[in-house]
Amino acid sequence: MAHNSIDNGAPLTAYEALVKLNADGQNTLDVLISGVHCALCIQKIESTLKEQDHVTAVRLNFSTGRLNIIWHGDIALANIFVQKVEQLGYGVMPYHSDGEKNSYEKESKFLLLCMGVAGFAMGNLMLLSVGLWATDSETMGFATRELMHWVSALIAIPTILFSGRPFFRSAWQVLRIKQTNMDVPISLALILATGMSIFETLDHGEHVYFDSAVMLMFFLLVGRTLDLRARRNARSAATDLMQSLSGFANVIEGANIRRVLIRDLKQGMDIRVAAGEKIPVDGIIKEGQSTIDTSLITGETLARETQLGAQVFAGTINQAAPLTISVSKAAENSLLADIVRLMERAEQGQAQYVRLADKAAQLYTPAVHSLAALSFLLWFFVWGAPWQDALLISVTVLIITCPCALGLAVPVVQVLATGQLMKRGILVKSGDALERLAHINTVFFDKTGTLTRGKPQLIGTYEQSTLQHGASLAAQSHHPLSQALRAAYQGDDLLSLDNTKEHAGKGMEGQYQGMHLRLGSRAWCGDQEQHSTPYKHASELWLNINDKPECCFYFFDQEKPDAQEAIATLKRDSLKVALLSGDLKDIVTDTAISLDIEQFYGEQTPKDKHDILESYKQKGNRILMVGDGLNDAPVLAAADISMAPGSAVDMAQNAADIVFMGELLSPVSDAYYTACKTQKLVKQNFALAIAYNCIAVPLAFAGLVTPMIAAIAMSGSSLLVIANSYRLKLRS
Amino acid sequence: MSILIYMIPIALILGLIGLGAFIWSLKSGQYDDLDGAAQRILLDDDDDKL
Numbered sequence: 030m031a032h033n034s035i036d037n038g039a040p041l042t043a044y045e046a047l048v049k050l051n052a053d054g055q056n057t058l059d060v061l062i063s064g065v066h067c068a069l070c071i072q073k074i075e076s077t078l079k080e081q082d083h084v085t086a087v088r089l090n091f092s093t094g095r096l097n098i099i100w101h102g103d104i105a106l107a108n109i110f111v112q113k114v115e116q117l118g119y120g121v122m123p124y125h126s127d128g129e130k131n132s133y134e135k136e137s138k139f140l141l142l143c144m145g146v147a148g149f150a151m152g153n154l155m156l157l158s159v160g161l162w163a164t165d166s167e168t169m170g171f172a173t174r175e176l177m178h179w180v181s182a183l184i185a186i187p188t189i190l191f192s193g194r195p196f197f198r199s200a201w202q203v204l205r206i207k208q209t210n211m212d213v214p215i216s217l218a219l220i221l222a223t224g225m226s227i228f229e230t231l232d233h234g235e236h237v238y239f240d241s242a243v244m245l246m247f248f249l250l251v252g253r254t255l256d257l258r259a260r261r262n263a264r265s266a267a268t269d270l271m272q273s274l275s276g277f278a279n280v281i282e283g284a285n286i287r288r289v290l291i292r293d294l295k296q297g298m299d300i301r302v303a304a305g306e307k308i309p310v311d312g313i314i315k316e317g318q319s320t321i322d323t324s325l326i327t328g329e330t331l332a333r334e335t336q337l338g339a340q341v342f343a344g345t346i347n348q349a350a351p352l353t354i355s356v357s358k359a360a361e362n363s364l365l366a367d368i369v370r371l372m373e374r375a376e377q378g379q380a381q382y383v384r385l386a387d388k389a390a391q392l393y394t395p396a397v398h399s400l401a402a403l404s405f406l407l408w409f410f411v412w413g414a415p416w417q418d419a420l421l422i423s424v425t426v427l428i429i430t431c432p433c434a435l436g437l438a439v440p441v442v443q444v445l446a447t448g449q450l451m452k453r454g455i456l457v458k459s460g461d462a463l464e465r466l467a468h469i470n471t472v473f474f475d476k477t478g479t480l481t482r483g484k485p486q487l488i489g490t491y492e493q494s495t496l497q498h499g500a501s502l503a504a505q506s507h508h509p510l511s512q513a514l515r516a517a518y519q520g521d522d523l524l525s526l527d528n529t530k531e532h533a534g535k536g537m538e539g540q541y542q543g544m545h546l547r548l549g550s551r552a553w554c555g556d557q558e559q560h561s562t563p564y565k566h567a568s569e570l571w572l573n574i575n576d577k578p579e580c581c582f583y584f585f586d587q588e589k590p591d592a593q594e595a596i597a598t599l600k601r602d603s604l605k606v607a608l609l610s611g612d613l614k615d616i617v618t619d620t621a622i623s624l625d626i627e628q629f630y631g632e633q634t635p636k637d638k639h640d641i642l643e644s645y646k647q648k649g650n651r652i653l654m655v656g657d658g659l660n661d662a663p664v665l666a667a668a669d670i671s672m673a674p675g676s677a678v679d680m681a682q683n684a685a686d687i688v689f690m691g692e693l694l695s696p697v698s699d700a701y702y703t704a705c706k707t708q709k710l711v712k713q714n715f716a717l718a719i720a721y722n723c724i725a726v727p728l729a730f731a732g733l734v735t736p737m738i739a740a741i742a743m744s745g746s747s748l749l750v751i752a753n754s755y756r757l758k759l760r761s
Numbered sequence: 762m763s764i765l766i767y768m769i770p771i772a773l774i775l776g777l778i779g780l781g782a783f784i785w786s787l788k789s790g791q792y793d794d795l796d797g798a799a800q801r802i803l804l805d806d807d808d809d810k811l
Contacts, residue, residue: 068804137792152776
């Protein structure tokens with residue numbers, strides 16, 4: 030699908046539009062490269078471009094796939110560079126610096142900077158603290174201790190102000206909308222510990238905890254940075270979908286062809302789409318006849334024939350012959366853009382899901398804050414303690430209730446459960462996926478590729494020699510039916526044919542020992558009279574020898590071997606099951622009946638599927654969607670939780686929360702069982718954490734615990750929760 | 762204990778140099794492509810040996 034595959038030799042003049050001037054007055058071009066997998070790819074691309082004249086620098090970013098080329102002289106060289114990379118076998122797309130990616134880079138840099146500064150401060154504070162903690166003030170001398178406290182304050186205060194910003198910001202954001210999250214107690218503990226230490230330093234006291242505050246902050250920042258990197262891997266599926274159309278289109282202007290960025294296409298323009306290219310916009314066929322892979326819209330693997338005047342949609346692939354298409358909608362209004370918008374909205378909706386841990390934090394943190402405040406007020410006003418002591422007790426309460434056990438209760442079990450599922454070939458992509466899976470009551474299945482194998486297979490019995498003739502011709506073609514026929518022939522003695530030729534939309538022909546063989550559609554080489562067929566809904570491929578129809582091969586997309594059993598298992602767990610498919614209504618009905626599914630919907634566009642999902646959701650159902658096609662992507666994204674088989678297209682795998690390997694459907698119920706078990710353990714963990722707090726908090730409140738012991742007790746409770754979580758491993 | 766008058770500033774200055782180096786490396790984009798760096802170590806230099 031390289032851009033230079035256009036047969037009419039259109040000049041490649043488009044990339045120069047993307048060239049920018051850098052600060053040194055040199056030309057710079059950013060493009061996205063696909064297909065880069067290893068060090069060798071980096072070397073091949075970079076060294077090839079470096080050999081070009083005028084090139085001063087080339088850098089390929091392996092993580093983002095972004096290639097930056099800097100050169101001086103003619104800007105039209107850009108197209109030659111792109112061509113060179115395409116000749117190496119890599120895909121090139123224009124790079125649009127979209128907001129999302131940049132904001133990730135900014136955020137990542139900001140966190141790293143905060144972490145670095147906190148790390149520097151922590152090192153220096155520890156240096157001083159070793160001295161402070163190792164001896165008492167009599168040995169060290171009062172003045173020396175004061176000096177060390179002041180130096181500590183000098184390092185710690187700017188650091189807390191600088192590196193604490195990620196926490197302060199987040200806390201302030203939720204406080205403003207009158208909610209609370211984990212960052213609120215963290216910010217409060219940081220501010221209180223620092224504030225108290227400043228006062229103690231001024232007051233020549235000994236309760237100076239600058240080191241603890243900075244260390245706490247440093248470790249939290251390390252966690253934040255790692256977390257951001259991990260989340261980055263779960264890329265937005267919607268962005269991917271749009272990226273797939275971020276290339277150029279060939280616009281016909283009189284006798285010339287001009288290359289225009291897809292997003293700049295306007296209604297009424299005529300574009301040329303070569304065979305094998307993706308159709309970039311919605312439009313109407315003005316010239317040519319071809320077959321089109323519509324899997325994006327229908328999920329079907331078999332291509333559909335299109336005629337003059339037919340409507341085609343963005344994202345579908347023109348397979349057979351060049352087409353001239355009149356643009357009926359600009360790229361941003363195409364059906365594909367609608368799907369992308371649906372997905373974006375769905376992904377935002379997903380982000381609003383409140384995890385159990387966050388729910389707990391919402392209840393827990395206000396309780397902790399009021400307890401800490403109450404302890405200070407009681408000790409200071411009622412029991413008449415000096416205010417430093419009252420504050421110390423209050424900070425101890427904050428530390429001992431630090432929601433670590435609570436924070437661990439969910440993730441530890443999830444990490445263990447996802448590890449276990451991974452060994453069984455089930456990849457859980459987001460942390461809260463299992464939690465959401467445990468709550469479902471309805472399962473939606475897509476048909477083609479999910480309940481069925483997704484590929485047509487030869488059915489019926491045929492004579493060996495007929496099969497041999499058919500398979501020999503079929504071996505020359507990439508058509509799905511041909512490949513199925515070739516795969517069905519067991520022998521390896523394929524005939525060597527002469528003059529084989531593929532006719533787009535019709536079939537194959539060839540010569541063997543004076544025989545003229547044809548393999549193709551009924552209209553081209555089949556028996557026009559015969560209308561009865563032994564198999565309902567089966568696809569046909571006719572073998573014709575010397576202009577006489579010899580045999581008809583039948584193909585059908587069969588159900589996966591354990592589909593019936595998998596559906597029965599889910600129903601036994603009192604889950605509702607429904608079937609959503611883009612395929613013809615008759616076929617969907619047959620599948621639903623044979624698998625005993627009561628609710629089924631055929632001929633559904635991606636938008637229809639999405640609407641059905643929404644109507645179910647509004648009735649209070651929580652839905653698991655299992656699907657594999659591009660047309661399922663919006664529903665996968667919008668469902669409460671979604672699964673895709675490993676054979677699914679990349680876009681569907683990106684949109685799904687869980688991806689499972691293999692031909693079978695049993696992973697769906699496996700994952701559901703594990704999710705339910707996980708949820709049970711999580712609840713036990715919460716119970717443990719709450720029990721610990723019930724014992725520890727009154728002790729801290731009574732002033733019987735020092736901050737040091739509080740820290741140890743807190744770690745103990747965390748260990749207990751981790752130990753309980755490991756029971757997940759024991760049980761299976 | 763008067764040695765502290767020298768030692769503390771020296772420790773701070775050394776730390777600040779380290780911090781400066783870190784900030785410089787961050788600003789010059791050395792953390793932008795960590796996966797790429799892991800791959801690039803496998804590449805041979807094409808330059809002629811001296």
